[in-house]
Amino acid sequence: xxxxxxxxxxxxxxxxxxxxxxxxxxxxxxxxxxxxxxxxxxxxxxxxxxxxxxxxxxxxxxxxxxxxxxxxxxxxxxxxxxxxxxxxxxxxxxxxxxxxxxxxxxxxxxxxxxxxxxxxxxxxxxxxxxxxxxxxxxxxxxxxxxxxxxxxxxxxxxxxxxxxxxxxxxxxxxxxxxxxxxxxxxxxxxxxxxxxxxxxxxxxxxxxxxxxxxxxxxxxxxxxxxxxxxxxxxxxxxxxxxxxxxxxxxxxxxxxxxxxxxxxxxxxxxxxxxxxxxxxxxxxxxxxxxxxxxxxxxxxxxxxxxxxxxxxxxxxxxxxxxxxx
Amino acid sequence: xxxxxxxxxxxxxxxxxxxxxxxxxxxxxxxxxxxxxxxxxxxxxxxxxxxxxxxxxxxxxxxxxxxxxxxxxxxxxxxxxxxxxxxxxxxxxxxxxxxxxxxxxxxxxxxxxxxxxxxxxxxxxxxxxxxxxxxxxxxxxxxxxxxxxxxxxxxxxxxxxxxxxxxxxxxxxxxxxxxxxxxxxxxxxxxxxxxxxxxxxxxxxxxxxxxxxxxxxxxxxxxxxxxxxxxxxxxxxxxxxxxxxxxxxxxxxxxxxxxxxxxxxxxxxxxxxxxxxxxxxxxxxxxxxxxxxxxxxxxxxxxxxxxxxxxxxxxxx
Numbered sequence: 001x002x003x004x005x006x007x008x009x010x011x012x013x014x015x016x017x018x019x020x021x022x023x024x025x026x027x028x029x030x031x032x033x034x035x036x037x038x039x040x041x042x043x044x045x046x047x048x049x050x051x052x053x054x055x056x057x058x059x060x061x062x063x064x065x066x067x068x069x070x071x072x073x074x075x076x077x078x079x080x081x082x083x084x085x086x087x088x089x090x091x092x093x094x095x096x097x098x099x100x101x102x103x104x105x106x107x108x109x110x111x112x113x114x115x116x117x118x119x120x121x122x123x124x125x126x127x128x129x130x131x132x133x134x135x136x137x138x139x140x141x142x143x144x145x146x147x148x149x150x151x152x153x154x155x156x157x158x159x160x161x162x163x164x165x166x167x168x169x170x171x172x173x174x175x176x177x178x179x180x181x182x183x184x185x186x187x188x189x190x191x192x193x194x195x196x197x198x199x200x201x202x203x204x205x206x207x208x209x210x211x212x213x214x215x216x217x218x219x220x221x222x223x224x225x226x227x228x229x230x231x232x233x234x235x236x237x238x239x240x241x242x243x244x245x246x247x248x249x250x251x252x253x254x255x256x257x258x259x260x261x262x263x264x265x266x267x268x269x270x271x272x273x274x275x276x277x278x279x280x281x282x283x284x285x286x287x288x289x290x291x292x293x294x295x296x297x298x299x300x301x302x303x304x305x306x307x308x309x310x311x312x313x314x315x316x317x318x319x320x321x322x323x324x325x
Numbered sequence: 326x327x328x329x330x331x332x333x334x335x336x337x338x339x340x341x342x343x344x345x346x347x348x349x350x351x352x353x354x355x356x357x358x359x360x361x362x363x364x365x366x367x368x369x370x371x372x373x374x375x376x377x378x379x380x381x382x383x384x385x386x387x388x389x390x391x392x393x394x395x396x397x398x399x400x401x402x403x404x405x406x407x408x409x410x411x412x413x414x415x416x417x418x419x420x421x422x423x424x425x426x427x428x429x430x431x432x433x434x435x436x437x438x439x440x441x442x443x444x445x446x447x448x449x450x451x452x453x454x455x456x457x458x459x460x461x462x463x464x465x466x467x468x469x470x471x472x473x474x475x476x477x478x479x480x481x482x483x484x485x486x487x488x489x490x491x492x493x494x495x496x497x498x499x500x501x502x503x504x505x506x507x508x509x510x511x512x513x514x515x516x517x518x519x520x521x522x523x524x525x526x527x528x529x530x531x532x533x534x535x536x537x538x539x540x541x542x543x544x545x546x547x548x549x550x551x552x553x554x555x556x557x558x559x560x561x562x563x564x565x566x567x568x569x570x571x572x573x574x575x576x577x578x579x580x581x582x583x584x585x586x587x588x589x590x591x592x593x594x595x596x597x598x599x600x601x602x603x604x605x606x607x608x609x610x611x612x613x614x615x616x617x618x619x620x621x622x623x624x625x626x627x628x629x630x631x632x633x634x635x636x637x638x639x640x641x642x
Binding site: 036038043044045046047143145171172173174175176177178181182184185186188189190192203206207208209215224244245261264265301303307310311 | 358498501502519526527528566584586631
């Protein structure tokens with residue numbers, strides 16, 4: 001394993017036994033996270049993000065394949081991993097009846113951080129997380145965003161080289177979400193910490209320099225956000241037709257139309273040749289007496305790319321179900 | 326009344342000294358999809374509860390479909406649907422049984438319910454899964470079933486409180502197709518959300534902050550009018566080092582950055598004047614031997630605009 005690779009899985013498989021038989025949560029998943037990178041494992045609920053994270057951390061046993069952090073095997077070296085990795089679980093709960101300071105001390109003690117180290121690190125981390133003024137507040141009385149920041153500060157108390165965060169911004173409002181990601185950015189720039197984040201929010205991919213898109217336990221893409229966004233077919237035309245349903249139908253039938261996605265009142269149409277197909281679409285709409293406005297080319301975002309990748313994977317099944325989405 | 330199924334005038338709610346909703350006024354057009362964006366504690370849920378007639382306003386009035394929500398709640402509720410983030414479906418009932426349950430609760434006759442349940446199953450794409458236990462439906466299905474249950478009584482106005490948290494993007498699009506399908510039929514929809522892309526899908530969006538409605542317009546117009554400052558996108562060979570440099574430039578007050586933040590391999594900086602700042606940013610970085618590939622003035626996202634609007638004085642982290 002090259003030194004620059006900090007987190008690595010190879011053909012990772014995880015089965016769970018349930019009452020209804022075996023469920024495969026992770027399928028042959030291969031990924032690498034390099035030093036200093038912010039890696040986003042992005043996918044909807046139930047895609048396998050949490051299971052993957054917990055297997056890498058050694059909190060769940062893997063069924064097959066390999067997984068390592070900093071060269072330590074997830075299953076054989078859990079203590080080495082725990083010393084060097086910070087982790088915030090999705091359902092983390094800080095003791096509510098301890099103050100911010102008491103929480104910090106508690107986590108420091110658990111991680112075996114000496115008193116001298118604590119005296120130096122705790123004020124530093126509270127400053128970093130913007131919690132200095134709230135040192136004496138009970139954790140139970142912090143806002144949702146502040147709780148997440150406290151959890152982040154606690155997870156950094158043993159100065160880990162790697163930070164693994166499972167949906168850290170879930171249920172957090174947009175302002176706190178922005179603040180949290182800015183903190184992660186500062187952490188990366190100032191301390192070079194390698195950050196692995198699971199998230200269902202497609203737009204958080206913009207805050208990562210590498211993303212893995214995960215769906216039904218498989219990685220459907222693994223690249224820089226800019227490259228993933230180009231994994232759509234052709235170029236993307238957007239416009240708002242009225243009436244909507246006949247327009248969607250008419251456009252879907254045309255030659256050179258590779259894919260049609262709906263976006264509220266807008267149609268997103270992927271075409272092979274922008275100028276040519278644009279004229280043909282306009283003609284087809286006119287012929288049917290359909291109005292439209294705002295026709296323009298737009299850049300696909302992570303969400304459009306993800307939808308396109310999933311759909312190609314689902315392929316036939318989606319078509320059978322009647323052209324939803 | 327028909328033009329504006331929701332009219333809210335000077336609505337205020339105080340709890341002791343705390344002003345949860347502060348003189349909020351707006352209206353929603355018939356068939357409009359109206360979105361609400363606000364941090365936690367901004368007063369979104371309190372306002373919805375007053376509009377639903379579940380909470381009496383301290384002053385002001387919410388009128389829904391011509392009914393005063395405070396005094397005519399019962400009559401109004403028969404024409405209103407509500408789906409909350411934690412929607413309640415019975416996991417041990419099948420999809421069809423859930424629809425029947427809600428239909429009966431809303432007082433539909435047996436005959437109405439017979440046709441209506443087929444319509445809902447069709448609309449929600451649940452044909453073929455009618456007899457599946459709700460517990461065994463995946464997130465997207467469940468969510469469409471919850472919507473179906475919330476509209477079983479043909480409401481004219483629907484309130485959706487963070488309806489699509491956690492579902493996959495395809496299911497989310499399917500859900501929005503349903504929303505717009507109903508809007509085209511004249512149903513009026515008010516949605517609260519934390520997702521910026523969801524807000525972008527609404528025809529008009531209100532920003533709520535500390536109980537006040539601070540902006541209300543189409544997403545495009547909000548980007549034109551509500552952004553204080555302009556966004557620069559900075560591409561360099563070593564973004565981590567460039568970030569440290571720009572942070573110290575900010576700390577020393579050498580440049581008026583509202584915000585400097587890492588965006589993957591790029592840095593975004595919010596400045597009062599993009600054109601004037603571009604050469605300055607370049608100069609600061611090049612003086613420290615950072616290789617600058619580009620510094621570009623980019624359009625703000627709705628999130629940039631929202632952050633700027635709700636944080637009038639403070640810069641972000």
